Amino acid sequence: MTAAPDGLARSESRDDKSRRGPLALNGVTRRFGEFTAVDNVSFEVGPGELLALVGASGSGKTTTLRMAAGYEIPDAGTVTLGGKDITKVAPERRGFGMVFQHYALFPHMPVEDNVAFGLEARGVSKAERLKKARASLANVGLEGAGSRAIQSLSGGEQQRVALARALVIEPRALLLDEPLSNLDPTLRHAMRDDLRAMLRRVGVPALFVTHDQEDAFAVADRIALLKMGKLLQVGTPEELYNAPVSREVAAFIGRGSIVPAIDKGNTATVTIGGVARDLNVTRAKGAPSHLETAYVVLRPDALELSRSAGVLAWRGRIANRRFAGGVIVYHVQLADGISVDVESQAGEAHEDDNVSISPLKGPFPLVPA
Amino acid sequence: MALLLWTVVYPNVAVIAGSFENGLGHWREFAASPADREALWTSLVISVASVFASLAIGVPLAFLLGRFEFPGRRLLRAVATLPAALPPLVGVIAFLFLYGESGLVTRVVQRALGMAEAPWRLKGVGAIVFVHAYTMYVYVFLFVSAGLERFDATLDEAASGLGANTWQRLRRVTLPLLMPAVAGSALLVFMNALGSFSAPYVFGGGLRVLSTQILASKINGAMGLAYVETTVLALSAVAGLVLFRWLDSKRKYTLASKGGRTRRTIRSRRIQILITVASAVIVVALVLPHLMVILVSFARDGAWTTQVLPPEYTFENYRRLFSESELWKPITNSVSMALIATAANLVVCFIAGYLIVLRKFGGRGLLELLVALPWAIPATAIALGLAATFNRNDLLTGRVLLVGTFWILPLAYFIRDIPLVASAVESSLRQMDASLEDAARGLGASWMMTMRRVILPAARPGLVAGGLLAAVTAVGEFVASVVLYTHSNRPISMEILAQLRALAFGTAAAYSVLLIFLVLLMTLAARSFEERLA
Missing domain, CATH: 3.40.50.300 (P-loop containing nucleotide triphosphate hydrolases)
Structure with missing residues (x-):
């Protein structure tokens, strides 16, 4: 004006x-x-x-x-x-x-x-x-x-x-x-x-x-x-997006799976199907420095999908494959009833393929129950 | 709200109270009177018969015009609603001229068959239902046509895709979905027929119905009995209303979708001819009453006796209407009373509509009921209520002497037309996005400015349409007038009746034509007003 x-x-x-x-x-x-x-x-x-x-x-x-x-x-x-x-x-x-x-x-x-x-x-x-x-x-x-x-x-x-x-x-x-x-x-x-x-x-x-x-x-x-x-x-x-104060906020903002984790200060351990991975985490401003029950938010852009079987990777099967513009979004069923969405530039994997999922550098949001 | 309580509710309370003025005495009198029992029974029989007769004409006609394409469809569509444009008493008179003992059609049939006497007499239940069917089928026709228009064509296609034949589709899909329209119009016909006065009054002969019985009791000075009869009539109407509402409440679906549908062109040559001939006959039957009234209005009074058509024609009837002050008076009376009543309707119903649609407050339900109430109460009952209430000056009981004055008729017209105008205003306001009022206020508009620039323009289509309907019904009003008029404020309808009694058919018809002309004039005025503003 x-x-x-x-x-x-x-x-x-x-x-x-x-x-x-x-x-x-x-x-x-x-x-x-x-x-x-x-x-x-x-x-x-x-x-x-x-x-x-x-x-x-x-x-x-x-x-x-x-x-x-x-x-x-x-x-x-x-x-x-x-x-x-x-x-x-x-x-x-x-x-x-x-x-x-x-x-x-x-x-x-x-x-x-x-x-x-x-x-x-x-x-x-x-x-x-x-x-x-x-x-x-x-x-x-x-x-x-x-x-x-x-x-x-x-x-x-x-x-x-x-x-x-x-x-x-x-x-x-x-x-x-x-x-x-x-x-x-x-x-x-x-x-x-x-x-x-x-x-x-x-x-x-x-x-x-x-x-x-x-x-x-x-x-x-x-x-x-x-x-x-x-x-x-x-x-x-x-x-x-990066530092939600609660699971509710994390669930509403952005896509991602919220999985249980063990709070270790700067990192948190996520175990799926017996494979434990330590992830870098961020906390919301003013959040307590240690959480008894903690969850990590796994965003689709913070994970990597690979068709080769890595020792330190979570194993799963592609349940759904969806083209979303520049990337492919795979919905992958992991062990323990956990499933994640993974974004990938490469489109060679197909539904029902067995794949490995590894977390990228992060950091990953850590939220209380 | 207080005004509505005073004018709408109070008179009815006064009537009910009046019916108990000597305990149950008047009620016993009513119960013991064979005439009254006959009247109640006849009223109900006529109403139910009118409903079925109107359905029998209205539903097939709506289907014919809504679903099929044939030569002459447009003409038939144009005249199909014509009977609604006839003021009630005028319709009755037109039927008298056509099908009465010395009517045109009666005479033609009599001559053709070489009979010594008229082949029928336009008297009794049959005659009344005949007139009712002619004037009231329009409701059914309009409701069902609207229902058919909203009908989702894909439903019918889905049914035929599932293998249903024409008859199965009609019975299992189309008719059930049209039930709301059928029920709504049936209710309207029932209420109108129950309160109908003109047809029983003119054709009844020795027949008694409640509405005429009320007037008879009043003229005989048996006010207590008249109050009982009024209460019974009003209760019958309310019972009908409740019954229909209850039947309708069992329905759990609505017709929501807008489905366009193309009309089917009739291919069979034989059926095409049949339908065309039939629709030509219907068109003639629908237009004939109007033409007949116009024709008779040029007939010299007293000259038309045993001939098929009036033998002498003259402009004398019209000349006298405009030149003799005694004959001119009813016209100015009707017009001024109708305008006063309509003006009051516009103001009161605008406020009521605004409060009902856009304001949340405690008494809203009551207000909605108040503006709808006069619709459920037959006009004769309303008129008698006014006669019972405004018959003396008494500040303590809130009574004002209006009976015998000019003002009682505008008041009666006002009350009768409240539901018409209020519902028109309400539906206009309901179409308005309620956030418009918020938007105006948010932009800094005062309450007055919001009203003038936003609410009033939104209500305008309803005000124009409702006001037109109110003015049209008021100018030709007969039923309440016959109970309440005096010589000095007699409306056109009463003068038509008086001329008819004096066998001055030409003058009566001239008045009728003038009335139709007035209705036409008002419609055109409303339409040009609306066009200029829109």
């Missing part, structure tokens, strides 16, 4: 700090009857930062977003912006930009009226708001689409209009509910980069909800993982 100062932005922004400050949820809880949808969730999103709320459906991510937006009032906890408590401020007074899951574009208004709606609500003159709406549309790559009907837009275009509508009010924070989930896969991949670029340019806290961890990896600076209303972990995608 070009920062053209105007009556609206100035009258709405009480002081610079609240405009530039972080959005924080502090121990928010929301119950619906007996059901606790969100349970004591805390995190902070800095100005210009992109945080993804990730979780399966029913994990409470949308309710969390709605509390940040003001559509739900938490039963406990507070929402602050730049340190100022806004928990009970009505949505229309928050000055946040929100992009809804199905975009919630007003079907009876042309594109530019949709985009100008927030300015109309702020009493901006018609000429002024149309000018700004068009500028905002140009910003999302839709110049000249102002007079088109909403119904004539493709899904990707609708998404951009929704974004332009949220951005034109110069929001203090941006909230996006599944912004990519209604796009077809090809468009979706292209939009990830566009979305990240556009959100970074705005420079306000941006919070978005997604059930798709690939979307989260591609767009977010940090990820907050929710399960059944509880926050499991907040961190960069790399942290969640």
